[in-house]
Amino acid sequence: MAAPQPESKIIELKPFTDEMIVSMGPQHPSTHGVLRLELKLDGEVVRDAIPHIGYLHRCFEKHSENLNYQQIIPFTDRMDYIAAMNMNWGFCLAxxxxxxxxxxxxxxxxxxxxxxxxxxxxxxxxxxxxxxFGTYGMDIGAFTPFLYAFRDREKILLLFEKICGARLTYNYIRVGGVSRDTPPGFMDEVKEFIDYFEPQIDVYNSLLTANRIFIERTANVAVMDAEMAINYGITGPNLRGAGLQWDLRKDETYSIYDRFDFDVPVGRDIPELGVVSGDCWNRYKVRMDEMKESVRIIRQILESGLPDGPVQAELKAVRPPKGEIFSRSEAPRGELGFYIVSDGTPKPVRVKAKSPCFTALSALQELSRGLMVADIIAIIGSIDIVMGEVDR
Amino acid sequence: MPVGLQSALNPDAMGFENLHQFFVQASENWAQRFAQEHAPFLAHLPAPLGELAIMLACCVIFVAVVPLLPLGLVLAERKVSAHIQDRVGPMRVGPHGILQTLADGVKLIFKEDHIPREGDKFLFVVSPYIIFACSFAVFAAIPFGQSILVSNLNIGIFYIMAISSVVVMGVIMAGWASNSKWSLLGAMRSAAQLVSYEIPIGLGILTVVMLVQTLNMQDIVKGQDGIANWIVFRTPFTFIAFFVFFISAIAEVNRTPFDLPEAESELVAGFHTEYSGMRFALFFIAEYANMFAVSAIAATLFLGGWHGIVPAEMLPQGGILGFVLRAITLGGLIGVVIKTLLLVFVMMWLRWTLPRLRVDQLMNLCWKYFIPISFFNILGVGIWGLIFPTDTLLSIVISVIVIILGLIFTFGVLGKSLSKGPSNSAERRISATT
Known part of the structure; x- marks a missing residue:
C-alpha cells in the first residue's frame, strides 16, 4: 500500500506564486450591481472566481404568497429593472x-x-x-458609448413615461392586457424614434463593435460553447451567442409573435477577426443584432397600425383555478420562467421565478478560471446580469 | 560685477567645469536678463547669492505658472469629452463653466484627509509629493522659446528621462502604502508598464539624438528652423520614431488606451484608490502636468519646438507684426504651446474614443512591436547619417518622398482597413460571413 506523501503534493500543487484573495464587490464600479466575487489571484491571473450573491435579496417569492396576483406585478418590476415591461409580461403570461x-x-x-x-x-x-452595450463599452474602457446609449435609452424612457407614467418600474402590463391605451400621437413618436434609432445601431457598431482594441479584448475570451451553455441552462443572447438558434418568440411562440417577420441572430466564427462563437464578442454582438430585429418588429407594427378595440380584457376577478403552471417568455436577458401554484384563492400559494441572469452567473466561475482580472470584467459585462433579477 | 553674471553676459566664456559654471549656464535666459534690467541690485549681491536669487526667481515663476496648466487642461478634458459624448460639460461655475476646476480644487482642499490605519503612513504621505515634484521638475528643461527656459542643461533630454522615471517609484509607494489590494495591483501594473515603455521612449529619443548629436534641448530645437528641418520629416526613420514616441508617451502618462494602472472599471481607481482630498488632487494635477510635459517634449524633439513652419530669417524680426507672424507660423512661445496643445488634444480624443488594452496586450505592443521598430529606427538613422553626413536639400527631399511612399504603401497594404476606416471594413467582413 503506497503511503500518501503530503509534502511532495504541496510542492506539486504550488507551481505558481502566492495566491492573493481579493474581494471584488459588492461595491465595485463594474460588477453591475451588488455582485461580490471572491477572486483568487496569482498576480493578474485569476485562479478562481467565486460569485457571492444575495446582497439584493428582497424576498420577492415570499412576498408574493401574501398578495393578490395583480399586486405582485409591481414586484416583478423590481426584478430586472432594466427590462421591467418584459418582467410584467412574463408574470402576466403565467x-x-x-x-x-x-x-x-x-x-x-x-x-x-x-x-x-x-x-x-x-x-x-x-x-x-x-x-x-453602453456598460459593456465602459467595462472594456471606452466611456463614450455609455453616454450615447443612455442618450438613446432616454428617448425610450420618455415614451414609456408617456404611456404609463413611470420611467423604470412601469406596472403597465396587467393580467388580461395592458393598463391603459396610448396617449394621442404616441405612435408618431414611436415612428420618430425608430427612424432616428435605426441608423444609430450602425454608428454603435462602427464605434465599438468593430473597434480593433475591443475585438482584441473580447474575441476568443471566455468561450462558452453550445454544450456548456445547455449544461448550465443558459438562455437568451448568451445561448444564441454560442451559436444555438433558440428564441422562445420563434420556437415556442407566445402572444402574437408568429405574425411578425424577424430573424434570430446567433454567434458565429469569424476567423479574420479571431472571433469564435460563444466568446464575449459574440454574446455582445447578438444583442446588437437583436436591437435591429426589434426595430424590424416595431416597424411592422407601425406599418399595420394598432387595431382598434379595448386594451384590457374584461375580467371579473383574477382568480386562477386550482392548479399549477410553469410559463416562460423571452426576456431581453433570456428565458424568464414563472412557476405558480394556485389553490383557487386570489393569492398564489407559491410563486417561483426562474431567472436567466442567475443561470448565466452560475457559469461565471468556470468561464473565468485561468483568465486575467480584466477578462473577468469582460465576462460579467458580456453575460449581462442584473442583480435585481439574480437575487430577487 | 560678480564673476557669474559677467560670464553669463559673455557666452564665449561658458563651460561646464564646475557647479558654479553650471549655474551660470542655467541663467542664460530671460529671467536673468529680466533681473539685470529690472532688479540691478541682484548684481551687487555676492556671486553665489545673486545666482541663487536668479535661480529662485526662475523656479518661482515656473512653479507659479505650471500648476495653472492642469487647471486649464482638466477643464479642457471635461469640455472635449463632453462634446465628443454629445453633452455640454460643466456649465454652472463661472461663465460657460470655466471656473469648475477651481471649484473642484476648493472642494478637494476641504475634504477629509484620510490615511488608511494599516497603511504605511510615511510612504502614503510622501508619494504624492514625489510624483508631483517629478512631473513638475520635467518642465525645467523644456525650452518654450529661445530664452524661455529654466535651465539650459547640456544633458537636457537625459535629465527629463531620468526625472520622469522616478514617477514610477512614487506610484509603487502609493500602491504599497495604501494597504489595499486594488492599489497594489494598480501599482504593480504601473511599474511593469512604465518600466517597459521607458525603453521605446528612450530609443525614440536616441534616434533624435543620433541625428542632432546633442543632448541639449535648446540645441535640438535650434537645428529645426522651418518645417523642412523639423526632425520628424528629416529622415523617414524619425517619422516612424515620432509615432512610436508619442504612443509610448501616452502609455507613460497612463492614459486610455493604456490607462491600466488606474483602470476604473477593473481596479476601482488603481494606485490612488485610497487617496482623498488634497493628496488625490496632487495625483490629478501631476497626471495633467505629465500629459502636457510629454506633449511638449514630443513637440520639441520632433515638431520643431519654438521654431515655426517658416524659417525665422524669412520673418520680420521684432515688433508686434513679427510676434504675430511667428505665432501664426507655429513659432515662438505661442507656437510651442499650440503644438503641445494639439498633441494633448489628440491624447484626449483617443481617451474618449478607444477602449482599454489588457495587460498582456499592452506588454505585447511594447516588447513585440515598439522595441523592434525602435531598434530598426536606430539602425536606419545610423545608415542615413553615413549617407547624408549633413542635411542637404537632397536628403530632405528624399526623406519626404520616402515618407509619402511609405504612407501610401502602408495604407495600401494594411488595408483598405485604414483608408476606409477599420470599422467599416471589419463590419463588411462581419456581414460577409453571415
Whole structure:
C-alpha cells in the first residue's frame, strides 16, 4: 500500500506564486450591481472566481404568497429593472395561462392589447440591450458609448413615461392586457424614434463593435460553447451567442409573435477577426443584432397600425383555478420562467421565478478560471446580469 | 560685477567645469536678463547669492505658472469629452463653466484627509509629493522659446528621462502604502508598464539624438528652423520614431488606451484608490502636468519646438507684426504651446474614443512591436547619417518622398482597413460571413 506523501503534493500543487484573495464587490464600479466575487489571484491571473450573491435579496417569492396576483406585478418590476415591461409580461403570461386552464375563465387578451404588449416589450428590449452595450463599452474602457446609449435609452424612457407614467418600474402590463391605451400621437413618436434609432445601431457598431482594441479584448475570451451553455441552462443572447438558434418568440411562440417577420441572430466564427462563437464578442454582438430585429418588429407594427378595440380584457376577478403552471417568455436577458401554484384563492400559494441572469452567473466561475482580472470584467459585462433579477 | 553674471553676459566664456559654471549656464535666459534690467541690485549681491536669487526667481515663476496648466487642461478634458459624448460639460461655475476646476480644487482642499490605519503612513504621505515634484521638475528643461527656459542643461533630454522615471517609484509607494489590494495591483501594473515603455521612449529619443548629436534641448530645437528641418520629416526613420514616441508617451502618462494602472472599471481607481482630498488632487494635477510635459517634449524633439513652419530669417524680426507672424507660423512661445496643445488634444480624443488594452496586450505592443521598430529606427538613422553626413536639400527631399511612399504603401497594404476606416471594413467582413 503506497503511503500518501503530503509534502511532495504541496510542492506539486504550488507551481505558481502566492495566491492573493481579493474581494471584488459588492461595491465595485463594474460588477453591475451588488455582485461580490471572491477572486483568487496569482498576480493578474485569476485562479478562481467565486460569485457571492444575495446582497439584493428582497424576498420577492415570499412576498408574493401574501398578495393578490395583480399586486405582485409591481414586484416583478423590481426584478430586472432594466427590462421591467418584459418582467410584467412574463408574470402576466403565467397567470393568464393558469386562468385559461379553466374553460371560460380567461377570455384572452384583446388584439390591441397584444400589439401594445409587443410594441412595448420590444422597445424595452432595445432599451435593455442599449444599457448592456453602453456598460459593456465602459467595462472594456471606452466611456463614450455609455453616454450615447443612455442618450438613446432616454428617448425610450420618455415614451414609456408617456404611456404609463413611470420611467423604470412601469406596472403597465396587467393580467388580461395592458393598463391603459396610448396617449394621442404616441405612435408618431414611436415612428420618430425608430427612424432616428435605426441608423444609430450602425454608428454603435462602427464605434465599438468593430473597434480593433475591443475585438482584441473580447474575441476568443471566455468561450462558452453550445454544450456548456445547455449544461448550465443558459438562455437568451448568451445561448444564441454560442451559436444555438433558440428564441422562445420563434420556437415556442407566445402572444402574437408568429405574425411578425424577424430573424434570430446567433454567434458565429469569424476567423479574420479571431472571433469564435460563444466568446464575449459574440454574446455582445447578438444583442446588437437583436436591437435591429426589434426595430424590424416595431416597424411592422407601425406599418399595420394598432387595431382598434379595448386594451384590457374584461375580467371579473383574477382568480386562477386550482392548479399549477410553469410559463416562460423571452426576456431581453433570456428565458424568464414563472412557476405558480394556485389553490383557487386570489393569492398564489407559491410563486417561483426562474431567472436567466442567475443561470448565466452560475457559469461565471468556470468561464473565468485561468483568465486575467480584466477578462473577468469582460465576462460579467458580456453575460449581462442584473442583480435585481439574480437575487430577487 | 560678480564673476557669474559677467560670464553669463559673455557666452564665449561658458563651460561646464564646475557647479558654479553650471549655474551660470542655467541663467542664460530671460529671467536673468529680466533681473539685470529690472532688479540691478541682484548684481551687487555676492556671486553665489545673486545666482541663487536668479535661480529662485526662475523656479518661482515656473512653479507659479505650471500648476495653472492642469487647471486649464482638466477643464479642457471635461469640455472635449463632453462634446465628443454629445453633452455640454460643466456649465454652472463661472461663465460657460470655466471656473469648475477651481471649484473642484476648493472642494478637494476641504475634504477629509484620510490615511488608511494599516497603511504605511510615511510612504502614503510622501508619494504624492514625489510624483508631483517629478512631473513638475520635467518642465525645467523644456525650452518654450529661445530664452524661455529654466535651465539650459547640456544633458537636457537625459535629465527629463531620468526625472520622469522616478514617477514610477512614487506610484509603487502609493500602491504599497495604501494597504489595499486594488492599489497594489494598480501599482504593480504601473511599474511593469512604465518600466517597459521607458525603453521605446528612450530609443525614440536616441534616434533624435543620433541625428542632432546633442543632448541639449535648446540645441535640438535650434537645428529645426522651418518645417523642412523639423526632425520628424528629416529622415523617414524619425517619422516612424515620432509615432512610436508619442504612443509610448501616452502609455507613460497612463492614459486610455493604456490607462491600466488606474483602470476604473477593473481596479476601482488603481494606485490612488485610497487617496482623498488634497493628496488625490496632487495625483490629478501631476497626471495633467505629465500629459502636457510629454506633449511638449514630443513637440520639441520632433515638431520643431519654438521654431515655426517658416524659417525665422524669412520673418520680420521684432515688433508686434513679427510676434504675430511667428505665432501664426507655429513659432515662438505661442507656437510651442499650440503644438503641445494639439498633441494633448489628440491624447484626449483617443481617451474618449478607444477602449482599454489588457495587460498582456499592452506588454505585447511594447516588447513585440515598439522595441523592434525602435531598434530598426536606430539602425536606419545610423545608415542615413553615413549617407547624408549633413542635411542637404537632397536628403530632405528624399526623406519626404520616402515618407509619402511609405504612407501610401502602408495604407495600401494594411488595408483598405485604414483608408476606409477599420470599422467599416471589419463590419463588411462581419456581414460577409453571415
Amino acid at each position: 397567470v393568464e395561462q393558469l386562468m385559461a386552464k379553466e374553460e371560460g375563465k380567461f377570455p384572452g387578451v384583446p388584439e390591441r392589447g397584444e400589439y401594445l404588449r409587443i410594441l412595448i416589450g420590444e422597445l424595452n428590449r432595445i432599451g435593455s440591450h442599449l444599457l448592456s
